Amino acid sequence: MPPLRAVPSSAGRPLAEQADAERAEAAVTEHYARLVRIGYLVLPSSLGRNRRVLTAHWLAQRSLPRGHTTEQAAVPPAAPADPGCAYAYVRLRVVRSALEAGLPLWRFARPRRGQLPPLLPQVWGLRLFPHSCGADELALEQALSEVSGPCRAAHVLRGLEGLADDEVCRVLAAAGVADPEAALLEADGITAPHALLASPEFDPCSLQARPADLPRRRRRGRTVLAGLGALLVCGTLLLMPGDGLGGPHGAAAPPYSRNPAAEQALDPGMLRRVPAGFWRSADRTGFGAWPTRGDRTEDTGLLGRALAVWARPGPGVTSSATPGTPVGPPMGPPQLLYAGESGSAVVVLFHDGLRVVRYAEPRNADPAGGAALDFARVDGADAVAASALVVQRRKGRIRYLTAPWAREVLVRDLLAPHGPARPLRRDHHGVTDALTAPGGGADCRSWQALEVRDGTAARLLTDLGELAPAHLTSGRPSAPHEVSGRSDRESWARTACLLPAVRSHGVRSVNSWPYARQPLPEGDGDALWLCTRAETWRGTGSRVLAQFQAPPGLSGGAGAPGAVAARAEGSPDCGIRRPRVLAGVLWKSDGGRWYVLAAGSRQFASLSATGGVEGRADGRLLAVRARAGDRARLDGLLADGSRVGALR
16 A cells, blocks of 8 residues: 655645535545555554444544534645645544544543444444454554554554654644654654555455354344344235235245245255165266265254255354355255264265265254354266265364275375375275374374275375365376376375365365486486376366475485475466476585576477576476576477476
8 A cells, every 4th residue: 555645734724615525525535445544553452353443434434524614723724726635634534533532431521422332334243354464463463552542643644654754743733642742752662664554454444254242142132033023024014015026026036935946955855865776887976876874864854954054054154165166055956975973073965966065063953063064066076086075074083985886995194105005994884984184284294095995996085175085196197097106106205295285275186297307416316307286176276386306315305295396376287288397496416506407398309597597408307507596587499399488
């Protein structure tokens, strides 16, 4: 938020003429966000963020002059046509009102209007607050809460508005501050950069909302709300002329609860149930062939609650969805995959052809315990993608519901490529025992993946924070294969800890393949270049990582993760459509010398580096001497003569 130009000497000039009042209104409209931010920063933090937000908006809205004002300030007048004068005037009113709101309330003294809660705007049932940012903004918020109101105003006028100290003194004096110079001296003690004042942390126009006092509102307002609702419905029906077709909705369909298709979608008795052996003769072995399983499949109360929450999630429901997944109600009766108890919760899994929906509630069905609703897009899932679903994720532990065609389920630690996989027990419904979530530790010491064997191959799946685990493969994009060989597991051992870069992104599969092997300068061994591509269920937003894996002796051991040399999102590189990739790193040899190393896939005929480092090499490998901190621009010439740049 760049500062406006310096305030003219008319900072407190009264706007007595009608034209001045119109310019003041235009100034409020044009600079509303800035005025609200000023009010929010000057108000004391003791009010709480919700009331500060509402009060800041109220102060900006009431900063207009009341008709022909006779308010006189101790500042000489300026040219009446100066637009800066109008902005300075309304800013002065915001600062004055914010300082009044920060004054303490005395028992027998008449409070000023700014010390009382704002009349408008009003928000019921929600608490509003700006977006949280980093530690620097938190430190500035703490520093502002420990100083006086005039000090906050001086810091804001100086840092956010870019005013000189003498102009700050004029504005503070016009706002009623007894000692403006003392406020400036106190503001000198705030050492935070002025740029932080423009952070989203202090933007009351970009807000987050959270519910407030849900239990108390439920206890005290249930009867009142029911009565008011009944009165409103009865009054509407009595006052509605005829059948109401002349209302604002015209010929709209009946309300949701009276729509036959919607009623069928919410009727537990209409759920589609698949028999146990159907998958053996099904034309397609996806989620649609999964049988209905679980020990609560006949609990109509549970199923009815799950369907109702799906259609109309209330404020007590914690909901999540993978990117690109619609979260609306079912279009018709969905398929029931599972309903049963898992740990301390009861879980229901639905499938409607496009999405898998997971509903979870406490075992005792206590509404105060809340509920969880998760959506994941799974359209086009085949037998591999439909191998398992997450039933429960709690305290770093995961339980899966496996496909009926899964003959054996094992757990494999990707960071131990030479270790054996251990069996994972399942109950008769196909729910596994709880296993440790992958990458749970901050230092990534293990990565527990699920190995599902269906009689034809062993599929490696990993949890990435969503309902459907991602399928891990190796090999060129034109012919990916299961992770089965020694070299595949060794490369994944150094790739697994990079998977958090694609977590919660709607990932369907992740393929990692080596596209080049490069002899390192000074005889330090061979480095491996790999490309890792995460494909999404929605078909867009794929993420690509190019890795540089130095020999284990130079990089911290066989399990040390590779270095990310380049990354891209939404790029066709490293995929079936464009299976090429070029990336480079600045590498330090064992002898202490620096090099720019680059490698391209087999489509490249030559590589070159420009910028901070100059060099060229025929073929798809490049090594050029460099210095610490050098930056190079890489490009390469393809075999067809076209020139392309590095992955980005």
